[in-house]
Amino acid sequence: MHNDKTIDRIIFALEKENIKTFGFCNFPSFEETNSLWQRLQSSEIPLSLSYLRKKVWGNPKEFVTWARGIITFAIPYNTTFENSIEVTKSDRVWVSRYSYGDDYHLILRKKLKLIKHFLLQEGFKARICVDSFPIFERSVAVKSGLGFIGRNGLLINEMIGSYLFLGEVITDISFDENIELKAVSDNRFCSKCNRCVDACPTKALKGDGSVNPSKCISSYNVEWRRELPLNAPNFFKNLFGCDICQEVCPYNRKKPLTEESCFKPKKGLYAPRIGDLLKMDEIEIEKLIEGTSLKRRGAKGIMNNLKKICSL
Ligand code: B12
Structure with missing residues (x-):
């Protein structure tokens, strides 16, 4: 069990x-x-x-038998750059906001490493997670009071909206039950607003806060490993990821911008012109996506996404 002094020291390290x-x-x-x-x-x-079918997602403690508590984080990534719905009308495609800057996995890991070292020094166990551990990050974020699940399925924090990355440090500190603050589990804060559900071009949002992953564009233009399947949905102008359900969300209006300059678009990745991309060969695309999350799909994959958008 923690004592207040430990929490104060963790908060100091976080700040x-x-x-x-x-x-x-x-x-x-x-x-x-x-x-x-x-x-x-x-x-x-x-x-x-x-991979979500693997049983360990249902029982993550199998990997961390010593785990007692989780410190959860939300890091904003919004920038001043205009939305996809405003800029892709012409000859441009869209690289989603979370991915056009430096790879967030690396940036968050770096930040969390210092927290991990701090905990180790204090004699506790610690393990970092940023998409790297089988834990459902939105639900632990809800549990720790970071926000609520909106109709778009995303964690919405009332101060920063939904343009945020989640990360965690698992520890062997067990926290006082009272510290699980304000967990709000429903989307009543969306009230009657249905903008995201109506705007989703592939009708992937069910309206109750859950997503049908087999319809969501990101399951294909981000996560697919090989050639795209024939039943992949229309990508519209989305080269990598899709931001529409967040762009129309009132919670994302006038929210604080990221303080991390590395999340600003890298050269050539903000709404790139289709013509410019088509002129590039695999090596040039490789260079373009270096150090970003687009590496997940790889240069060949990005070229396949583009082919699909252009129906080549
Ligand atoms: C697989 C995955 C996807 C799949 C979706 C699968 C799915 N079922 O949702 C695909 C590829 C489609 C996808 C897309 C995107 N993703 Co994604 N994805 C993940 C990943 C790896 C696992 C999520 C998952 O399958 N969860 C299964 C469900 C059952 O559990 P859950 O996540 O906890 O969420 C549900 C429960 O919490 C439940 N719930 C609701 N209320 C409550 C209350 C309580 C008390 C509890 C316990 C539970 C609960 O409802 C939630 C929504 O269904 C997570 C990282 C992670 N390890 O969690 C990132 C993650 C969810 N993705 C993220 C992002 C940024 C995106 C995109 C915005 C990327 C983009 N621009 O294209 C889109 C958004 C699509 C959308 N509207 O959700 C962020 C979300 C940040 C946020 N604000 O919520 C995460 C957390 C990654 C991160 N580390 O930041 N993603």
Whole structure:
């Protein structure tokens, strides 16, 4: 169990890293993780996400038997750059906001490493997660009071909106139950607003805060490993990821911008012109996407996405 002094010291270390939105929760029980996992199994899961079928997602404690608590973080990534719905009308395609800057996995890891070292020094165990560990990050974020799940399926924090990355440090500190603040589990804060559901071009949002991953464009233009399947949905102008359900969300209006300049678009990645991309060969595309999350799909994959958009 922690004492208040430990929490104060953790908060001090977080603030030193300029992490302003954070929370604490106890490691979810087997019942919690297993019921989320079971629910997920009953939805249509495309081949690109078949890793979510692995049983360990239902029982992540298998990997970290010592785990007691989780420190959760939300790092904003919004920039002043205009939305896709404003700029892709012409000859441009869209690289989603979360991916046009430096790869967030690396940036968050770097920040969280210092927190991890701090905990180790204090004699605690610690493990960093940024998409690298089988834990459902949105649910632990809800549990620790970082926000609520909107109708677009995303964690929305009332101060920063939904343009945020989630990260965690799992520890063997067990937190006081009272520290699981303000967990709000429903989308009543969306009230009657249905803008995201109406705007989703592939009708991937069910309206209850869940996403049909087999319809979401990102399951294909981000996650697909090989040639795109014939039943992949229309990408419209989305070369990598899709931001439409966040762009129309009122919670993302007039929200603080990221303080990390590395999340600003890298040269050539803000709404690139189709003509410019078509002139590039694989090596040039490789160079263009170096150090970003687009590497996940690889140069060949990005070229396939472009071909699909142009129906070549
Ligand atoms: C697989 C995956 C996807 C799949 C979607 C699969 C799915 N079922 O949702 C695809 C490829 C489509 C995808 C797309 C995107 N993703 Co994604 N994705 C993930 C990943 C790796 C796992 C998510 C998952 O499958 N969860 C399964 C569900 C069952 O659990 P869950 O995530 O906890 O969420 C549900 C529960 O919390 C439940 N719930 C609701 N209320 C409550 C209350 C309580 C108390 C509890 C316990 C649970 C609960 O409803 C939630 C929504 O269904 C996470 C990282 C991670 N390890 O969590 C990132 C993550 C969810 N993705 C992220 C992002 C940024 C995106 C995109 C915006 C990228 C883009 N621009 O294209 C889109 C957005 C699409 C959308 N509207 O959701 C961020 C979300 C940040 C945020 N603000 O929420 C995450 C957290 C990555 C990160 N580290 O920042 N993604």
